[in-house]
Amino acid sequence: MGEGVELATIKDVARLAGVAISTASAAINRSAPVSEDVIAKVEAAVREIGYVPHGGARSLRMGQSRLIGLILPDITNPHFAKVAKVVESACLEAGYMDAVYSTSEDYDRERQILEMMRMQRVAGLIIIPTRSDAEHGARLGEQIHVPTVLLDSFVTGLPYDVVKLDNVTAGRLATEHLIGLGHRRIAVTTGRPNIVTGEDRMRGYFAAHAAHDIPVEQRLLIEGRFDQAIAHESTLRLLSQPDPPTAIFALSNMMALGVLNAVQEVGLKVPADISVVGIDDFDFANIMSPPPTVVAAPVEQMAQRAIDKLLAEIRSKAAPSGDVELFEPRLIVRASSSRPVR
Amino acid sequence: MGEGVELATIKDVARLAGVAISTASAAINRSAPVSEDVIAKVEAAVREIGYVPHGGARSLRMGQSRLIGLILPDITNPHFAKVAKVVESACLEAGYMDAVYSTSEDYDRERQILEMMRMQRVAGLIIIPTRSDAEHGARLGEQIHVPTVLLDSFVTGLPYDVVKLDNVTAGRLATEHLIGLGHRRIAVTTGRPNIVTGEDRMRGYFAAHAAHDIPVEQRLLIEGRFDQAIAHESTLRLLSQPDPPTAIFALSNMMALGVLNAVQEVGLKVPADISVVGIDDFDFANIMSPPPTVVAAPVEQMAQRAIDKLLAEIRSKAAPSGDVELFEPRLIVRASSSRPVR
DNA sequence: TTGCATACTCGAAACGTTTCGTATAGTGCA
DNA sequence: TGCACTATACGAAACGTTTCGAGTATGCAA
Numbered sequence: 137m138g139e140g141v142e143l144a145t146i147k148d149v150a151r152l153a154g155v156a157i158s159t160a161s162a163a164i165n166r167s168a169p170v171s172e173d174v175i176a177k178v179e180a181a182v183r184e185i186g187y188v189p190h191g192g193a194r195s196l197r198m199g200q201s202r203l204i205g206l207i208l209p210d211i212t213n214p215h216f217a218k219v220a221k222v223v224e225s226a227c228l229e230a231g232y233m234d235a236v237y238s239t240s241e242d243y244d245r246e247r248q249i250l251e252m253m254r255m256q257r258v259a260g261l262i263i264i265p266t267r268s269d270a271e272h273g274a275r276l277g278e279q280i281h282v283p284t285v286l287l288d289s290f291v292t293g294l295p296y297d298v299v300k301l302d303n304v305t306a307g308r309l310a311t312e313h314l315i316g317l318g319h320r321r322i323a324v325t326t327g328r329p330n331i332v333t334g335e336d337r338m339r340g341y342f343a344a345h346a347a348h349d350i351p352v353e354q355r356l357l358i359e360g361r362f363d364q365a366i367a368h369e370s371t372l373r374l375l376s377q378p379d380p381p382t383a384i385f386a387l388s389n390m391m392a393l394g395v396l397n398a399v400q401e402v403g404l405k406v407p408a409d410i411s412v413v414g415i416d417d418f419d420f421a422n423i424m425s426p427p428p429t430v431v432a433a434p435v436e437q438m439a440q441r442a443i444d445k446l447l448a449e450i451r452s453k454a455a456p457s458g459d460v461e462l463f464e465p466r467l468i469v470r471a472s473s474s475r476p477v478r
Numbered sequence: 479m480g481e482g483v484e485l486a487t488i489k490d491v492a493r494l495a496g497v498a499i500s501t502a503s504a505a506i507n508r509s510a511p512v513s514e515d516v517i518a519k520v521e522a523a524v525r526e527i528g529y530v531p532h533g534g535a536r537s538l539r540m541g542q543s544r545l546i547g548l549i550l551p552d553i554t555n556p557h558f559a560k561v562a563k564v565v566e567s568a569c570l571e572a573g574y575m576d577a578v579y580s581t582s583e584d585y586d587r588e589r590q591i592l593e594m595m596r597m598q599r600v601a602g603l604i605i606i607p608t609r610s611d612a613e614h615g616a617r618l619g620e621q622i623h624v625p626t627v628l629l630d631s632f633v634t635g636l637p638y639d640v641v642k643l644d645n646v647t648a649g650r651l652a653t654e655h656l657i658g659l660g661h662r663r664i665a666v667t668t669g670r671p672n673i674v675t676g677e678d679r680m681r682g683y684f685a686a687h688a689a690h691d692i693p694v695e696q697r698l699l700i701e702g703r704f705d706q707a708i709a710h711e712s713t714l715r716l717l718s719q720p721d722p723p724t725a726i727f728a729l730s731n732m733m734a735l736g737v738l739n740a741v742q743e744v745g746l747k748v749p750a751d752i753s754v755v756g757i758d759d760f761d762f763a764n765i766m767s768p769p770p771t772v773v774a775a776p777v778e779q780m781a782q783r784a785i786d787k788l789l790a791e792i793r794s795k796a797a798p799s800g801d802v803e804l805f806e807p808r809l810i811v812r813a814s815s816s817r818p819v820r
Numbered sequence: 821t822t823g824c825a826t827a828c829t830c831g832a833a834a835c836g837t838t839t840c841g842t843a844t845a846g847t848g849c850a
Numbered sequence: 851t852g853c854a855c856t857a858t859a860c861g862a863a864a865c866g867t868t869t870c871g872a873g874t875a876t877g878c879a880a
C-alpha cells in the first residue's frame with residue numbers, strides 16, 4: 137500500500153523457485169519447454185511475491201509494447217465512447233492495454249498524441265480520422281510506424297485497412313425517407329470539408345434527389361461541421377429566412393441535437409412544422425421529444441471488426457491488405473418525421 | 479510508413495551530433511549543464527532523424543512510466559466520459575499519457591486492470607470506485623503501489639485523497655425541492671449496497687423527510703443499482719401497485735433515464751401525473767421530454783481537481799494527505815417537476 | 821559399457837535509457 | 851608559470867526482460 141515500493145522482479149521469482157532467470161521466464165511465458173514441476177514452482181513463487189512483469193523492460197527487449205492506441209475525435213460523443221468500450225474489452229481479452237485519445241480536431245494535438253504513441257512503442261493503432269485528404273494522410277503516414285486500422289472514415293494515400301459505414305447509402309436512406317413522405321425542400325447540415333464521411337453522406341443526399349428528379353437548392357446546404365453548436369446556429373439562421381425547408385437532414389448525431397434544439401427554440405413543432413432525420417442512433421431516443429427518426433450505424437460491430445483486424449494484423453505481422461469494409465446502415469422511423477404540411 | 483521500422487535511438491542522435499550518449503541525454507532532458515552549441519547540435523540531430531525516446535527504456539531505468547491510469551465504471555456514461563476528457567487534457571499538458579479503463583463493476587476485471595496498470599508501472603491512478611466497503615478497500619490497497627486519488631466516491635480504509643460531490647446535500651436538495659412542491663409520497667431509486675455515493679444521497683433524502691416531519695415509506699425505496707435497466711424495471715413494478723408515488727427521485731443520471739422511460743411506457747405524463755428529479759445534468763436536457771429537473775454536479779471541475787492533486791502528489795513525492803474535498807451540487811429546476819395533482 | 825538423442829536448464833548478451841563518478845579543458849588568481 | 855577551481859563532456863553501470871547458444875543429465879539402443 138506504501139508509495140514507491142519496489143516491485144518484485146523475475147530475478148526474485150527465479151531465486152525463490154530455485155531456477156535460473158531464463159527458466160523462470162520460459163515457465164511464465166510458456167515460450168520454451170519446461171518441466172511440470174518447475175512450472176509449478178515458478179508459478180507458486182509468482183503468486184507468493186505477487187510478481188507482475190515490467191512492461192517497460194519487456195517492450196524494450198521485444199521492440200514493442202502490449203499497448204494499442206485509439207485515436208478519436210472526442211470521447212464525450214456517445215458514438216465514440218461506444219467504440220472505446222468495445223476496443224477496451226477486446227484488448228483486455230487479448231492481453232493488451234489501450235490508450236484512448238481525443239484529438240478534438242486539433243492537428244497539433246494529434247501530432248502530440250502520435251508522438252506519445254510512438255514513445256510508448258504501441259503495437260498498433262486504431263484511428264478515427266478527422267480529415268481524409270492526401271496532405272493530411274501524408275503527414276499521418278510519416279508519423280505512423282505500426283499496424284493501423286482506420287475506422288469510420290478513410291484517408292487518401294494511406295495503405296491501411298478501413299472499416300466504415302456505407303455512408304452513401306446512409307445519406308440516401310435518410311433522404312429518400314423524407315422524399316417518400318412528400319418533402320421537396322430538404323435542408324442538410326453538411327460535414328467538414330476534407331472529410332469523406334460527410335461527403336459520402338452528401339452524395340447519398342444528392343443521389344436521392346436525382347433519382348426523384350428533385351432539384352437541390354444550394355441555400356439548403358447549411359454549415360454543420362459535425363458540430364452541435366455550429367449546426368444549431370446555422371439552423372437558426374436558415375429558419376429565419378423566407379421559404380424555409382419542410383425537413384432537415386442532420387448528417388450526424390451531434391448535429392441532430394443541434395438542429396432539434398434550434399427548431400424547438402424558434403417555436404416550431406417536430407414533426408408537425410418540420411421533419412428532422414439524423415444519422416446515428418441515440419440510446420435515449422425514446423425519451424427525446426420527439427423520438428427521432430434516424431439512420432442507425434452498427435457502431436459496436438464496426439469497432440469490434442476494427443480491433444479484430446488490428447489484432448490479426450499485429451499477430452500475423454502481415455502487411456495491411458488495404459481492404460475497405462463497409463457496414464450497412466438501417467433506417468429507424470420514429471416520430472420526428474412525417475408528411476409535410478405545405 | 480512501413481511496418482516494424484526500427485526507430486532511431488539516442489545513440490543515433492549522439493553520433494549525428496558528435497557527442498557522447500550521456501551528453502545527448504543531458505541535452506534533451508536539460509538534466510545537467512550542457513553548452514548552448516551542444517544543445518543546438520543535439521536538437522538539430524533529434525529533428526533530423528525524428529528521434530522519439532523509448533518510453534519503455536525510460537521507465538525501466540527510472541522506475542516509473544509517464545502514464546496515468548484512470549479506472550472508472552463505464553466510459554459510455556456521459557458523466558465518466560467527461561471525466562476522461564478532462565483527465566486526458568490535463569495529462570497531455572503535463573507530458574503524461576493516460577490509460578482509461580471501465581470496470582463494468584466486475585471485480586475480476588478490476589483486478590486485471592490493476593495488474594496491467596502495475597505492469598505498465600503507471601505513475602499514478604485516478605479511481606472512481608464501484609464499492610466503498612473496507613473489504614474491497616483492502617483488496618484494492620494491496621494492489622496499488624502508486625499515488626492515487628479517489629474520485630466521486632471514497633473507500634473505507636484507503637489513505638488516498640478524495641474528490642467528490644457533497645452527496646448528502648445533493649440528495650437533500652432534490653428531495654426538498656419535491657417536498658416544497660407539495661409531494662409527500664416520493665419514491666427513490668436506490669444505489670448499490672456498499673457504495674457510499676448512493677448511501678449519502680439517501681441520507682439527504684431521509685434528512686429532508688425528517689426535517690419536514692414526513693414519514694418515509696419503505697415500499698417507495700426501490701432498487702436501482704445505478705443502472706438504467708434496473709431502475710426502469712423497478713419503476714414499472716412500483717407504478718403497477720396501488721397508491722403510487724407522486725414523484726420519483728432518481729439517484730443518478732442513468733437511473734433517471736430508466737425512470738423516465740418507464741413512466742412514459744405506462745402512459746403517465748411528466749410532470750402532470752408524476753414528477754421526476756435526477757442527480758447529474760444531461761447535455762441534451764432541453765430536447766428531452768420533458769426537460770428534467772436535476773441536481774447538477776460540477777463534473778469537469780471535480781475531475782480537474784482530481785488530476786491536479788494527483789500530478790502534485792506525483793511530483794512532490796509526498797504521501798497523500800487523505801483529504802476529502804467536497805464539491806457543491808446545484809439544483810436546476812426544469813419541467814419534469816411540478817405540484818402534485820393528488 | 822559406450823554413444824547419442826532427448827529433454828530440460830543455464831548463463832550471458834542485448835534492448836535504450838539515465839545517472840554518477842571521473843576526466844578534461846578553460847579560467848582566474850597568486 | 852603554476853595551481854585550484856569551474857564548467858562541461860564522457861564512459862560505464864544498471865534497470866528487468868527475452869533469447870539463444872551451450873551445457874547437463876537421463877534414457878535407450880548398440
